[in-house]
Amino acid sequence: MNEPARAALMPLPPADRAQQVIAALADYIEQSGLKPGERLPAERELMTALAVGRSTIREVIRHFQALGVVEARKGSGTYLLRTISGATVHMPLTLDAAHLRDVLLMTLEVRRGIEVEANMVAARRRTEDDLKVIEIRLNEMERVHIAKGTSGPEDLAFHLAIYDATHNPLFRQLLEQMREAFERFWDHPFDRTDFARRSFPFHRTLFNAIAAQDPETAREETLKILAIVEEDIKEMSK
Template sequence: METPSELHPISTPQIDTLILDALTRYIAQSGAQPGSRLPPERVLAEKLGVSRNTVREALKRWEALGIILRKKGSGTFLQVDVGINDSFLSLRFKNDSANMLHALEVRRVIESECCVLAAQRATAEDLARIEQCLDEVERVHLSVGTAGAEDWAFHSSIYRAAGNPLLLQMLNGIYDSLHAFFESPPEQALFADSLPLHRELFNAIYQRDSKAARAICNQILDITERDMKDVINAKR
């Protein structure tokens, strides 16, 4: 029987993220400016081929970030500039920059130590799972240019190999912020420079080199931080 502390990899991107990426492209191509009113949910749902409730739930994520403003009886209004190269992830970085940088700090603290513990504790089964996830990351990345869901599964396999159920509970608690780092669409290729380091990280864990595992993990997160800040600073 599964316990609440177990952390499972996500096999497909969240549907609302896909919808928001599609809406981002639509708004950018329409030339809408801050203050413009968006089409009604009914129209957006018809264009996307999804239910109105699905669109409504997706728009709540934008509203929470201040990207849109809903006025009862008046409609939904765009609050920020949306560029052709934007996605939900880049808009989130730009409009929630402080929280996302804080989330990255938390991820660094947890993940670097998880890599150390995995190097010390991983079983043969754990190592096989990590390598299988890594092979899938490389395969999908080569095919489509990004592998967000597969990358999340790879890092999740390391978290599990650390062998500490309390760490998994903590990660479940910050899942939404943590998983944002794995939502990059192919056209943006955020964090792609870190791909070769994932193989090096696995090798360090496999060789029980905890010092190297921590260092390589931090190199991966340095690239994540650099790309995040590039997106954030592009707003200014």
């Protein structure tokens, strides 16, 4: 009797350079006692010390920016925002779906759970200083939306300000990781600049609920925004 064919074992590929640099840089930050607000070594110094190219260093810096743990300041350098180490939890998010519609609906399910809770927590915990920042971001979002009909980066800044108002850093870190993994799907989906435009007015009513420290209304306004997004996904993907 012939034995069934077995899958062949193949040599393992070399370790991913970017992942190695991520681990090395996290270990360096921990071992050197670098504190939030302090500057990381310059790009060229990192290239020389780690024997990797500029593109790898920039990929790693973008990764840490997406996690919200470093900030690149033009003409000044890259600064640590939060202490990290080799044990810091990083969640690589992946999606295996053939159709954009399915990807967007799956990410929307995750967003609904996180954003509803974050906005309710922000309504309970926000300070007056938090509220000022959120309103500044909202006013800028509205200005750009009226001028251009779309406000991608400004919309993100508005939601990040709300996440900061929860005073739970995990909310912002989760949003940053989701953005890094999903932004290619949410950048003008279906090539429609009017995607989710109908949700625009509810950002102001969401702000009003947070200002009034009304978690239940914040929940309702968030669900209105996400319901419109879901409707647009289903309509525009026909």
